[in-house]
Amino acid sequence: MNRLYFFRKRISYRLTNNRTKKIAVITALLAIFPLLLAFGVETIERGTFGDAADWIAANPSLFAMNALIYCFALLLLYGLIGSLFPAVGCTALLLFLAALISHYKTKMIGEPFFPWDILLKKEGANIIPLVTNQTVLVRVSVVAAVVLSLFLLRLFLPRFRMPVVSRIVMVLLAAAALQNLAERTPAAQRLYDRAGVNEVVWNQKDNYGYNGFGLAFTLNIQNSIISKPPGYGEASIATVAQQISDRRNASTVTPKEDQPNVIFIMNEAFWDPTLLPDVTFSEDPIPTVRRLQEESTSGYLLSPQFGGGTSNVEFEVLTGNSMSFLPSGSIPYQQYIRQPVPSLASYFQNIGYKSMGIHSYDGWFWNRDSVYKWLGFESFKSKEKFDDPEYKGTFISDNEVSRSIISAVEESSRPMFIYAVTMQNHGSYDDGRYEENPIQVQGNLTDEARNLLETYTHGVRDADQSLQMLIDHFEQSGEPTVIVFYGDHLPMLGLDYEVYKQGGFIGTQAWSLEEQKKMHSVPFVMWSNFELPQDEVPTMSNSFLGAYVLDKLEMELPANFEFNLDLFKQYPGLLTGLIVDADQNLYNTVPDSAKSVIDPYRELQYDILFGVRYLAQYLDADYLSGSALADYNMEFDAPTAVAAPAEEEEESI
CATH class of the missing domain: 3.40.720.10 (Alkaline Phosphatase, subunit A)
Structure with missing residues (x-):
């Protein structure tokens, strides 16, 4: 532990005394981690490393768009948490969990994980008994090990803390960027067009398959808003x-x-x-x-x-x-x-x-x-x-x-x-x-x-x-x-x-x-x-x-x-x-x-x-x-329901 402590202190000292190096290291990590997160998410969503690699090779601009979304999500959590590696671990945990749910939800009922699925509360727990075989447990264990490893990096490497003002600015900018991407502002739409985004609204399985999990999920946030039909009035x-x-x-x-x-x-x-x-x-x-x-x-x-x-x-x-x-x-x-x-x-x-x-x-x-x-x-x-x-x-x-x-x-x-x-x-x-x-x-x-x-x-x-x-x-x-x-x-x-x-x-x-x-x-x-x-x-x-x-x-x-x-x-x-x-x-x-x-x-x-x-x-x-009805469910919920006459209110069964 002493060696680990002095190793981390030595790196921290060198970076602290060379601000340019510190900024360069943080920038490099913030560029690398979203790419790794995007690759990990697509591997989980698609089922194999090979399928993920094939998609990335065929759609590099879409892969970059997914990585960009994950970068903003990482920046948001980095600003909230204030320490880089815990922020990376939390980002990975959320994304990998969502990708796992999407993978098995698609296999079971042909539909991926949507933004509004977050509202399911306890209903979502009903999926657990359906996915408890050995293959699933192995996948979950691998994901858990990767996420845990990201958290443990904090023990080996500097914590890269930020001043409070910088954190606030980062949170606001990252949140604004994610909001623009979700709302598809003109600037975001131009970015989507350049990346070759093609939303397949009528077939969400194909939509996620073509655009990638993060991008398709983000596009669906706007879809949760019901637009007025053109002819309505x-x-x-x-x-x-x-x-x-x-x-x-x-x-x-x-x-x-x-x-x-x-x-x-x-x-x-x-x-x-x-x-x-x-x-x-x-x-x-x-x-x-x-x-x-x-x-x-x-x-x-x-x-x-x-x-x-x-x-x-x-x-x-x-x-x-x-x-x-x-x-x-x-x-x-x-x-x-x-x-x-x-x-x-x-x-x-x-x-x-x-x-x-x-x-x-x-x-x-x-x-x-x-x-x-x-x-x-x-x-x-x-x-x-x-x-x-x-x-x-x-x-x-x-x-x-x-x-x-x-x-x-x-x-x-x-x-x-x-x-x-x-x-x-x-x-x-x-x-x-x-x-x-x-x-x-x-x-x-x-x-x-x-x-x-x-x-x-x-x-x-x-x-x-x-x-x-x-x-x-x-x-x-x-x-x-x-x-x-x-x-x-x-x-x-x-x-x-x-x-x-x-x-x-x-x-x-x-x-x-x-x-x-x-x-x-x-x-x-x-x-x-x-x-x-x-x-x-x-x-x-x-x-x-x-x-x-x-x-x-x-x-x-x-x-x-x-x-x-x-x-x-x-x-x-x-x-x-x-x-x-x-x-x-x-x-x-x-x-x-x-x-x-x-x-x-x-x-x-x-x-x-x-x-x-x-x-x-x-x-x-x-x-x-x-x-x-003002008296909705009174026959079951009202304490006097059992004593009520049969003509007015039926007794609880």
């Missing part, structure tokens, strides 16, 4: 309002006298695994759904998500709005819903129903306990409100959710709108959650892939049985009821879509438009204990499901859902990077022929979520400008 919304009024006047629908219970069940990761062409199953895991596909209205919903992001599917179904008009990877429940937003819940509440959300997981997850209030629900039964529930594996069982639905309907004196979200079949599927899997699969699968698929299939089987439980009950109840059952997204079956590849569902190269459609299509079925016309729907975006169901029930549609129904008939599928027309033709961008109907949809969505709500000046003012 009172005049454009007035035109839309007139179109909606004309459709209503031309309608010949006669509303039903009875108000049926309307139950939406969004079953976690529900999909039909028998669609894997190279895999066979010892028995059909979804006989109930299979029967309804033959006897009732059924089809496929085009989910905006894969493997996660359940709340975005809820957002589309409940509000009728489309994720395709929002930044890729954004989460409306976390970012945008901070005031009342019209939804199916508020619509049903306004016409005499009781609107209730049921989710067998924590109420804070995706901020539901707050968002459901803004969406107009009267009550929300989250995991905390279940009384001694049945568990299957880690999570509350699907059967328990079905029992909660039955109890809620039986205890209500009003017809019910219920939006139920299950949790039992949530990934990961390598946890051995069941003692045995009753359905065996055969195919050219690795043992790991087979175990994943059998565990997932067990959950699908249980989901199907929970649906049959509801059907059995409401067939006997005599109370008119319709059930809409569907999955939120396809399951994440192994890193890098391994089960889908081994099962022959997709190829190993970049997805075609047809493969994109397959990887976002989940089955839906409708059942009712009264007569409804039967339809087969090949494709329907989640944002159109609410309008479709209301129309099937011959209920008067609120204004924005009325617009959606007309758009659905022309362009039933609408995702970022995938548009499906009525003839099932596929496009990766909005075709010119569709802009005249899709652009007003974008403007209408902006008006409701971020704009003035001009539409409320013309139509459905009570629905579009409603407020949250």
Whole structure:
């Protein structure tokens, strides 16, 4: 230790007594470290040294832009901390951690790490059980060792402290530079243009792959700001309002006298695994759904998500709005819903129903306990409100959710709108959650892939049985009821879509438009204990499901859902990077022929979520400008709720 001490003192003395040398050393280190950080980040993000080196060789100017961003980040922390090597260590820790998250998030669900992912709080911790294999632990250990080494350099080399005034100036300049790059000021845009930056907004995986992690992440900061559509204004919304009024006047629908219970069940990761062409199953895991596909209205919903992001599917179904008009990877429940937003819940509440959300997981997850209030629900039964529930594996069982639905309907004196979200079949599927899997699969699968698929299939089987439980009950109840059952997204079956590849569902190269459609299509079925016309729907975006169901029930549609129904008939599928027309033709961008109907949809969505709500000046003012219920969730949260009369407020289940 004495030798180390005198070695460091000797270097410090020489540098202190030669200011020019000291400045030169600091400048050299500040030039070298960002380059090393950029190389390290790209190695982690891309997976190998070779892939990172190939990208750098092909895109030296983009690599330099990433290094420049990291340089400003390092200068910012250097100014805040006041010592160079701890600042380098902290910068490396933050960047390498973000790159690791991005690498595995991309492998799991096809989306990298976005600026707004920082808002996920505890939701982000749910990724940890999915990435605990040996390869991941080795990568994390290597990153930890590198970061620790950077901190330990402080023991061997001088501390390069700065005067306070210099630190303040450095922080201000670095922060200003990062702000300009994020806001894309004219000077920053010129710099981007010279570097050959090409932002691929509609495909963020390609965006990060082409531009590099730091640059793509910085570009997305600006994307988190929702810009007003070019044509948006009172005049454009007035035109839309007139179109909606004309459709209503031309309608010949006669509303039903009875108000049926309307139950939406969004079953976690529900999909039909028998669609894997190279895999066979010892028995059909979804006989109930299979029967309804033959006897009732059924089809496929085009989910905006894969493997996660359940709340975005809820957002589309409940509000009728489309994720395709929002930044890729954004989460409306976390970012945008901070005031009342019209939804199916508020619509049903306004016409005499009781609107209730049921989710067998924590109420804070995706901020539901707050968002459901803004969406107009009267009550929300989250995991905390279940009384001694049945568990299957880690999570509350699907059967328990079905029992909660039955109890809620039986205890209500009003017809019910219920939006139920299950949790039992949530990934990961390598946890051995069941003692045995009753359905065996055969195919050219690795043992790991087979175990994943059998565990997932067990959950699908249980989901199907929970649906049959509801059907059995409401067939006997005599109370008119319709059930809409569907999955939120396809399951994440192994890193890098391994089960889908081994099962022959997709190829190993970049997805075609047809493969994109397959990887976002989940089955839906409708059942009712009264007569409804039967339809087969090949494709329907989640944002159109609410309008479709209301129309099937011959209920008067609120204004924005009325617009959606007309758009659905022309362009039933609408995702970022995938548009499906009525003839099932596929496009990766909005075709010119569709802009005249899709652009007003974008403007209408902006008006409701971020704009003035001009539409409320013309139509459905009570629905579009409603407020949250003052007694939201009183039946579960109020200490006197249990003692309240049944007609006024239902008892906690």
